[in-house]
Amino acid sequence: MSARMLRVAAVEPLTPLVTRFRFEDPEDRRLPLFSGGAHVVVEMPDADLLRRNAYSLISDPFDGSGYEIAVRREDTGRGGSRFMHTQVSAGDLLRVSEPVNLFALDLRARKHVMIAGGIGITPFLSQLKQLSRLQVPYELHYAARSRAEAAGLRLLNGAAHVHVHISEEGNRMDIGAILSGQPLGTHVYTCGPEGLIAGVEDAAARLGWPQGALHSEAFLSPPPGKPFEVTLARSGTTLTVGPHQSLLEAAEAAGVEIPWSCRGGACGQCESAVLDCHGRIEHNDHWLGEEDRNAQTKIMPCVSRFQGETLIIDR
Amino acid sequence: MTLQFNDETFRDDYTYHNSAAAILRFPFPFDRDSYMYSVNMEPHAGGPEGSPFDKRFDVDEHYVSEMRDREITLAEDPLRCQSLPHMELAGWDLLELIMVSKAEDYPELFTLNRDGDRWHWINRPLGIEHRFTFLDPTTLPCGPMEYITRQAQGDFAVLDQREGNLWMDAGMVTSQADWSLDFDIGMNFFEWHAPVPKAHEMGVFQRALKFLLNIRQGSPARRLNWTMTVNPRLDTSPENYHKWGPEKRTVTAENVGRKQFLRVELQTFWRLPRSNALAFPIRCYLISLEDLVTVPKWGRRLHRVLRDLPDELADYKGFAVNRPLIVDYLSQHDDGAPTSPGIFP
Numbered sequence: 001m002s003a004r005m006l007r008v009a010a011v012e013p014l015t016p017l018v019t020r021f022r023f024e025d026p027e028d029r030r031l032p033l034f035s036g037g038a039h040v041v042v043e044m045p046d047a048d049l050l051r052r053n054a055y056s057l058i059s060d061p062f063d064g065s066g067y068e069i070a071v072r073r074e075d076t077g078r079g080g081s082r083f084m085h086t087q088v089s090a091g092d093l094l095r096v097s098e099p100v101n102l103f104a105l106d107l108r109a110r111k112h113v114m115i116a117g118g119i120g121i122t123p124f125l126s127q128l129k130q131l132s133r134l135q136v137p138y139e140l141h142y143a144a145r146s147r148a149e150a151a152g153l154r155l156l157n158g159a160a161h162v163h164v165h166i167s168e169e170g171n172r173m174d175i176g177a178i179l180s181g182q183p184l185g186t187h188v189y190t191c192g193p194e195g196l197i198a199g200v201e202d203a204a205a206r207l208g209w210p211q212g213a214l215h216s217e218a219f220l221s222p223p224p225g226k227p228f229e230v231t232l233a234r235s236g237t238t239l240t241v242g243p244h245q246s247l248l249e250a251a252e253a254a255g256v257e258i259p260w261s262c263r264g265g266a267c268g269q270c271e272s273a274v275l276d277c278h279g280r281i282e283h284n285d286h287w288l289g290e291e292d293r294n295a296q297t298k299i300m301p302c303v304s305r306f307q308g309e310t311l312i313i314d315r
Numbered sequence: 316m317t318l319q320f321n322d323e324t325f326r327d328d329y330t331y332h333n334s335a336a337a338i339l340r341f342p343f344p345f346d347r348d349s350y351m352y353s354v355n356m357e358p359h360a361g362g363p364e365g366s367p368f369d370k371r372f373d374v375d376e377h378y379v380s381e382m383r384d385r386e387i388t389l390a391e392d393p394l395r396c397q398s399l400p401h402m403e404l405a406g407w408d409l410l411e412l413i414m415v416s417k418a419e420d421y422p423e424l425f426t427l428n429r430d431g432d433r434w435h436w437i438n439r440p441l442g443i444e445h446r447f448t449f450l451d452p453t454t455l456p457c458g459p460m461e462y463i464t465r466q467a468q469g470d471f472a473v474l475d476q477r478e479g480n481l482w483m484d485a486g487m488v489t490s491q492a493d494w495s496l497d498f499d500i501g502m503n504f505f506e507w508h509a510p511v512p513k514a515h516e517m518g519v520f521q522r523a524l525k526f527l528l529n530i531r532q533g534s535p536a537r538r539l540n541w542t543m544t545v546n547p548r549l550d551t552s553p554e555n556y557h558k559w560g561p562e563k564r565t566v567t568a569e570n571v572g573r574k575q576f577l578r579v580e581l582q583t584f585w586r587l588p589r590s591n592a593l594a595f596p597i598r599c600y601l602i603s604l605e606d607l608v609t610v611p612k613w614g615r616r617l618h619r620v621l622r623d624l625p626d627e628l629a630d631y632k633g634f635a636v637n638r639p640l641i642v643d644y645l646s647q648h649d650d651g652a653p654t655s656p657g658i659f660p
Contacts, residue, residue, distance in 0.1 A: 033588040034588055099588075104476065261529055267528075268525060
C-alpha cells in the first residue's frame with residue numbers, strides 16, 4: 001500500500017486520554033484530499049516491531065495542507081496507541097498511508113444522523129466538515145461517560161446540530177428517541193463500541209428503518225491474546241504470533257507480504273485460505289460470513305487469532 | 316512531437332482513418348494466441364513512450380473528431396449523459412482529475428491555472444477558454460462531469476461505492492460496445508454485468524469487484540477489453556441498433572479488410588478523492604483489419620484468437636455472423652510462424 005513520509009507538525013493533548021496529531025508534508029506539498037470518514041494507516045517503528053494502526057482522519061477532507069488524527073491511549077491494548085502517546089513528538093517523521101474510506105457518507109441521503117460513542121467520534125469529525133460544505137442537513141449525537149473522556153468536545157467547537165450526552169451527568173442517549181420521527185431518506189451512521197452499534201441496529205429494526213440506511217464502523221484494532229503457532233504453507237515457514245502481535249504483523253516480521261488495507265477486519269484484503277486447522281479460530285473480523293466462520297476455511301490475519309494444535313494457511 | 320488532428324467522421328461516410336504512427340501505437344489486446352476472460356488488471360502507471368498507456372488520459376489524432384461525434388450523438392439523445400443527484404461531487408472530482416492530468420501531460424494542448432477555487436481552463440485543440448469557480452455548478456454551462464467529458468475521449472462511467480458494491484450512478488456514454496447507460500443507470504456491478512456469458516460461473520466478477528472496491532487514490536488500474544465492429548462507428552449503442560446492426564450484413568470477402576474493425580477498450584479505474592466514487596473511463600480504439608495485418612505478429616495472432624474463440628463469446632461480442640469471413644481473411648496473413656509473447660508489435 002502506498003504511503004508517504006510525513007512530518008509530525010503538532011501534538012496536542014485533548015484530554016488526559018486522547019491526543020491530537022497533525023501531519024504535514026516535510027516539503028509543504030499538498031496532500032491528497034479525501035472523503036469524510038476516511039482513515040490512514042500510521043507506521044510506527046517500535047523497537048524491532050513495525051506497527052501499523054488505522055486512525056480516522058479528523059481534519060477537513062477538502063484541506064490538503066495536513067492530516068489530523070486523534071489517538072486514545074489504550075493501556076491494555078497492544079502498544080500502538082502507547083507508542084503514539086509516549087514516543088512521538090513534533091518534528092518526527094512517520095510513514096502515513098494514502099487515505100482509504102470504509103465508512104463513507106451515503107450521498108443519496110436527504111439527512112444524515114450520526115451517533116458516536118467515546119472515541120468513535122473521530123470519523124464524524126471529517127464527515128461534519130464535508131456535510132457543512134455540501135450544505136446537507138445532519139445531526140450528531142455524541143455519547144461519552146464523562147466530559148473528561150469526551151475528547152470530541154474540543155474538536156467540535158461550536159458546530160451546529162450537535163447533541164452531547166454525558167452519562168455521568170445523567171444525560172444518557174436515547175437511541176429510540178433519536179431514530180423515531182426522522183424524515184424519509186435519512187441515513188444513520190454509528191461508530192463506537194459494539195454494544196452501541198447493536199443498540200442502534202435493534203432500535204432501527206424495531207422502527208422499520210430500511211437496512212440500506214444503516215451504516216456503522218466498529219473500532220479497528222486487533223485484540224491481544226494468547227500466543228499461537230501458524231504455518232504459512234506457500235512460504236514454507238512456521239511462526240509464533242506473540243500476545244500483542246497480529247498474525248499479519250507476525251507474517252510481515254518474517255518477511256511474508258500479505259495484501260492489506262484496513263488492518264481492522266473490515267475491508268477483506270488480507271483474507272487467507274485455511275488449509276488445515278485443528279483447533280478454534282477466533283474470528284474477530286467484520287468481513288467473513290457466518291458460514292465461512294463456522295467452516296474455519298478462511299481467516300483474516302489482521303485481527304483474528306487461533307487456539308489449538310495446528311493452523312496452516314495458504315500464504 | 317506535435318499532434319496533427321484528423322478531420323474524419325465516425326458515421327455516414329466513415330472517413331475515420333489511422334495514420335502509420337497510430338497503427339503502430341494501437342493497443343492490441345492479445346498477449347498470446349488465445350483468449351479467455353480474466354481479471355487482467357495491472358497498475359495504470361505509464362507504459363512505453365508514445366503508447367496509449369503512457370499518459371493518464373491518452374490524447375491522439377482522433378481527439379477533435381471524436382469530440383465532434385460525441386456532440387452529434389448527445390444532440391440526438393441527451394440521455395447518453397446522466398448523473399444522479401448525489402453524483403455531482405464525483406463529477407467535480409472527475410473534472411479535476413482530467414484537467415490536472417491533461418494540463419500536466421500535454422502542456423502544449425491544455426493549461427489549467429488555479430487560484431484557490433477560481434480556475435482558468437484552456438483547451439487549445441477545441442478552442443475553449445473558460446474561467447469558473449470549482450464546486451460552483453452555476454459557473455459552468457452544464458454539470459461538471461458533462462463539461463469535462465465533452466472534452467475527453469472515451470466513455471465515462473462514474474460509480475458510487477456503497478454497501479460493498481459499485482453503482483452505475485453517472486456517466487457519459489456515446490462510444491459504447493452495445494450497452495446503454497439509460498438502461499444501466501442505478502444498477503450495481505452484478506446487475507449491469509448480468510448479460511456477460513461464462514464469466515459469472517468463473518467467479519470473475521466477484522474477484523473483479525473485490526479488486527475495484529480496493530482501488531486507492533493515486534494508484535489507478537487498467538485493463539483492455541475488445542470486440543469487433545463493422546465500420547469505424549463509435550456509437551454502437553442499443554438505442555441506435557437499427558442504424559448500425561444492418562451494416563453487419565454489408566461485409567463481403569472483398570471489403571472485409573476495410574469494413575471490419577477490431578475495437579479495443581482501454582479501461583482505467585480511478586479512486587476519486589472527495590466523493591470516494593470510482594471513475595471508470597472506457598477509451599475506444601478502432602483499427603481496420605487491413606491496417607492491423609500490416610503488423611505481421613498481430614495478423615497471425617488475431618487469426619488464431621478469432622478462429623479458436625468459443626461460439627458464445629463470438630455471439631456475445633456480436634460478430635458470429637461474420638466470423639467465417641473474418642477468419643478467412645486473416646488466415647491469409649497467418650503463415651503459422653510462432654508469435655512473441657506480449658501485446659507490442
